[in-house]
Amino acid sequence: MKPFCFANGKIIPTESATIHPMDLAIIRGYGIFDFLRTVNYVPLFLEHYLDRFIASAEKTFIPLEYSREELRQIIKNLIEKNDLKEGGLRLVLSGGVSENHFSPAKGTLFIFAESLIFPAQEKYETGIKLLSLEYVRSIAEIKTTNYAYPVWHSKQWKDAGAEDVIYHMDGEISESSRSNIFIIKDGLVSTPEKHVLRGITRKHVMDIVGDVAVRPVYFEEMLEADEVFITSTTKVLLPVTQVDNHKIGTGKVGKRSLEILEKFKALEKELCY
Known part of the structure; x- marks a missing residue:
C-alpha cells in the first residue's frame, strides 16, 4: 500500500x-x-x-x-x-x-x-491450472466487496496447485473468482454471457479480437477447447493449460493467446507512452 x-x-x-x-x-x-x-x-x-x-x-x-x-x-x-x-x-x-x-x-x-505485482513470468509461459467449482456469484454484474466464499475456498484450490477456480452451474461456465474466461476452438473465440462481471480487460480483449462469440459456454466445451485463457486488470491475459486433472489442448500455452496478449500490450503503449 x-x-x-x-x-x-x-x-x-x-x-x-x-x-x-x-x-x-x-x-x-x-x-x-x-x-x-x-x-x-x-x-x-x-x-x-x-x-x-x-x-x-x-x-x-x-x-x-x-x-x-x-x-x-x-x-x-x-x-x-x-x-x-x-x-x-x-x-x-x-x-x-x-x-x-x-x-x-x-x-x-x-x-x-x-503497488502491483503481476503473476510470475513462468505462468505466462507454461500456463496455469484452474479448479472447477459449482457456484454462481451473487449479483455478478456488480463489483461488490463480498468475496467471502472465494476467500474461504482459496486454501482448497491452492492446496490443489491451482491458480484460481472456474465457476460453473447446470453445465455452463461463467467466470473465475477474479477474472473473466475465454475459450478458443477451431479459431473461434468465445466467452460466457451470463453470471459474469463485464470486465474492462475483457472488453478490450474483445475489441482486439474483433469477432468474439458472447454466448453460453459449456463446461465440456472448455475441456475440449484448443486454448483457454483468463483476463483481469491484475493479470491482463493468463493462459490456462489445465482444469482439474484435465489438460487443455496440447497442455501448452497456445499461439493465439500469446498473440492477443502482445496486441493488448501494444495497446497499452499506444495509450500511455
Whole structure:
C-alpha cells in the first residue's frame, strides 16, 4: 500500500484511514469497489472503470457524492502524491451506517494507491491450472466487496496447485473468482454471457479480437477447447493449460493467446507512452 489515500473527503496518510465499525461494509459485507492500473502515470482505461464504478453505486443504492470530474481529479492527485508510475488504484464505497443496520445508506469513499505485482513470468509461459467449482456469484454484474466464499475456498484450490477456480452451474461456465474466461476452438473465440462481471480487460480483449462469440459456454466445451485463457486488470491475459486433472489442448500455452496478449500490450503503449 502506498503512503497516501483519499478518505473522508481528503488525501491523508493511508494508515490514518478509518471506517465506522457499524458500517454495512463490516457488519453485512455490503459495498462496492473497482480496481485499475496506472501505466507510465496514466490511469489505463479510466473512463471505463469510472463508468462501472458509478453504475455499481447506482445499482446497489449507495449514494456516491462525487461527480465523475471530481473522481478524475482525486485520482490524478493521488497518482502525483504517491509517484504512482506503475501501480494500482482501488476505489471503495462502503454501504454506510444505517438506522436499521441493514438498508444501504450514505457510505464512505476510499481510494487507495497500491503497488502491483503481476503473476510470475513462468505462468505466462507454461500456463496455469484452474479448479472447477459449482457456484454462481451473487449479483455478478456488480463489483461488490463480498468475496467471502472465494476467500474461504482459496486454501482448497491452492492446496490443489491451482491458480484460481472456474465457476460453473447446470453445465455452463461463467467466470473465475477474479477474472473473466475465454475459450478458443477451431479459431473461434468465445466467452460466457451470463453470471459474469463485464470486465474492462475483457472488453478490450474483445475489441482486439474483433469477432468474439458472447454466448453460453459449456463446461465440456472448455475441456475440449484448443486454448483457454483468463483476463483481469491484475493479470491482463493468463493462459490456462489445465482444469482439474484435465489438460487443455496440447497442455501448452497456445499461439493465439500469446498473440492477443502482445496486441493488448501494444495497446497499452499506444495509450500511455
